[in-house]
Amino acid sequence: xxRNTRFLIVGLGLIGGAYARRxxxxxxxxxxxxxDPDAIEYALQEGIICQGAEYSDELVGRADFIVFGLYPTAMxxxxxxxxxxxxxxxxITDVSGVKTGVVDEVQSFLRQDVEFxxxxxxxxxxxxxxxxxxxxxxxxxxxxxTPTERNTQAAIDAVHQLAExxxxxxxxxxxxREHDEMVGFLSQLTHVIAISLMNCKDNTHLAAYTGDxxxxxxxxxxxxxxxxxxxxxxxxxxxxxxxxxxIQELARVRDRIQxxxxxxxxxxxxxxxxxxxxxxxxx
Amino acid sequence: xxRNTRFLIVGLGLIGGAYARRxxxxxxxxxxxxxDPDAIEYALQEGIICQGAEYSDELVGRADFIVFGLYPTAMxxxxxxxxxxxxxxxxITDVSGVKTGVVDEVQSFLRQDVEFxxxxxxxxxxxxxxxxxxxxxxxxxxxxxTPTERNTQAAIDAVHQLAExxxxxxxxxxxxREHDEMVGFLSQLTHVIAISLMNCKDNTHLAAYTGDxxxxxxxxxxxxxxxxxxxxxxxxxxxxxxxxxxIQELARVRDRIQxxxxxxxxxxxxxxxxxxxxxxxxx
Numbered sequence: 001x002x003r004n005t006r007f008l009i010v011g012l013g014l015i016g017g018a019y020a021r022r023x024x025x026x027x028x029x030x031x032x033x034x035x036d037p038d039a040i041e042y043a044l045q046e047g048i049i050c051q052g053a054e055y056s057d058e059l060v061g062r063a064d065f066i067v068f069g070l071y072p073t074a075m076x077x078x079x080x081x082x083x084x085x086x087x088x089x090x091x092i093t094d095v096s097g098v099k100t101g102v103v104d105e106v107q108s109f110l111r112q113d114v115e116f117x118x119x120x121x122x123x124x125x126x127x128x129x130x131x132x133x134x135x136x137x138x139x140x141x142x143x144x145x146t147p148t149e150r151n152t153q154a155a156i157d158a159v160h161q162l163a164e165x166x167x168x169x170x171x172x173x174x175x176x177r178e179h180d181e182m183v184g185f186l187s188q189l190t191h192v193i194a195i196s197l198m199n200c201k202d203n204t205h206l207a208a209y210t211g212d213x214x215x216x217x218x219x220x221x222x223x224x225x226x227x228x229x230x231x232x233x234x235x236x237x238x239x240x241x242x243x244x245x246x247i248q249e250l251a252r253v254r255d256r257i258q259x260x261x262x263x264x265x266x267x268x269x270x271x272x273x274x275x276x277x278x279x280x281x282x283x
Numbered sequence: 284x285x286r287n288t289r290f291l292i293v294g295l296g297l298i299g300g301a302y303a304r305r306x307x308x309x310x311x312x313x314x315x316x317x318x319d320p321d322a323i324e325y326a327l328q329e330g331i332i333c334q335g336a337e338y339s340d341e342l343v344g345r346a347d348f349i350v351f352g353l354y355p356t357a358m359x360x361x362x363x364x365x366x367x368x369x370x371x372x373x374x375i376t377d378v379s380g381v382k383t384g385v386v387d388e389v390q391s392f393l394r395q396d397v398e399f400x401x402x403x404x405x406x407x408x409x410x411x412x413x414x415x416x417x418x419x420x421x422x423x424x425x426x427x428x429t430p431t432e433r434n435t436q437a438a439i440d441a442v443h444q445l446a447e448x449x450x451x452x453x454x455x456x457x458x459x460r461e462h463d464e465m466v467g468f469l470s471q472l473t474h475v476i477a478i479s480l481m482n483c484k485d486n487t488h489l490a491a492y493t494g495d496x497x498x499x500x501x502x503x504x505x506x507x508x509x510x511x512x513x514x515x516x517x518x519x520x521x522x523x524x525x526x527x528x529x530i531q532e533l534a535r536v537r538d539r540i541q542x543x544x545x546x547x548x549x550x551x552x553x554x555x556x557x558x559x560x561x562x563x564x565x566x
Contacts, residue, residue, distance in 0.1 A: 122494050142492055170491065182492050185484070190496045192536050193476060198555035200532035201468070207562050208453065209425055209465050211405055213473045214562075216499040221559040225552035229545045236540050243537040247530050249483035253475050254526040257519050262512045269508035272481035276504040279490045279497075 016069025017133030299352025300416030
């Protein structure tokens, strides 16, 4: 990867659009593909891409570095349909929130003269589309690279460099499984909680009484249902287990309440206070 | 209640201290009692009370309006021990986060020539003590008055006026049961969730990967275990039921994940998105 590396963003939405903005601002040549002509039109007008199309063999064939901003299953389908157009030696990465069943799947059928390496920019907004894209959400955020045995050090280094260019704060490597367990707990379970808290009863008559804690817990209940239903199912075993573990912990609190076990409740609160303090320190 | 109304704060902690600061700043005479001599000493030095003591029949006897900043059970015990010292006609309120079993209990044994009316300032911080008290947390916050059949309109009006002086944004009335159901869902259940999310597994090795959503959901896992274990048990029936309802909703999500029910998951997300939008509108 160098100053002449030519990028192609496939799927110019909230995240793909932010990649395009930042890479173009940093002086790289960036093309884009998107099935929505309006997204391409907007990006051309804004000057955040050189050229764009719904699909173009020419743009695919001239790209050195391709970033998929598509949903995971759409990316797999796209690569199955169009991998013959890739330039030999092309490097490919994604932005998917789930890796097992995606990265290994792509690597199983991809041409041997190109390389796919998974990565996950852990940043986003409760919005969609290139018009809402904003590369500032990357500042200080986490970026995870998920190399497998099939990946080269050169590819790992190139994605690491990409993350630095994009402005991420902490760039680290995890295995596919480690990544999915981390995301299953920290991100997917928290979204399940927020969704369930909004849905568990008709609470709209209480809206006027809400304070910060309820609003903080439910902010992410506004969710892109197409993307997240797909992510949940791609990580189903991990996520189902996380939900079960969390349900068991809730049941423990309920049991101590029902048994008037004040000492037991205090112990749980002391533990949660101690652990949360550790999270504050780390951030 | 008028400019000459003399206040007594019993329990000069985070909330009691903030009442004292604001009332003194607004020109009222405020005394205070606290078992911690250091709290009284600090408040005198800061000029936020006129006089203070660990206990004083004289200060109790000259108060027109008494506000209990004590934990609910401590307040009940205090009134049982010291109600003989109250001035005839005195008005008394509290700041407790649970009302059933507290307000009705106090009203059942209190002298007939004084009046107790429950109220709940819905504001706080993850800190304790008068040194951390700050009346600015009241600005725009909710204040709930919980009158019973035993209360007079004059008492309701006086507590309403108190809430206005303190700077609360929305002042409303609920029955004891309505209050406890609202608090059980919006405040107590959210704290149970935050505690359980921190406790359900050893997650400290994930601290470096946390984003905003996890931090937002667990901020209130740092909790005053003495106060909250008491509040949970005072509201045990309501809270246990809320936890069970929430567990059922989580199990529904888990089942749809395990059944690969993408349409069903989407429907839950569409509903949570719709409801959360309503909460944004209201605030």
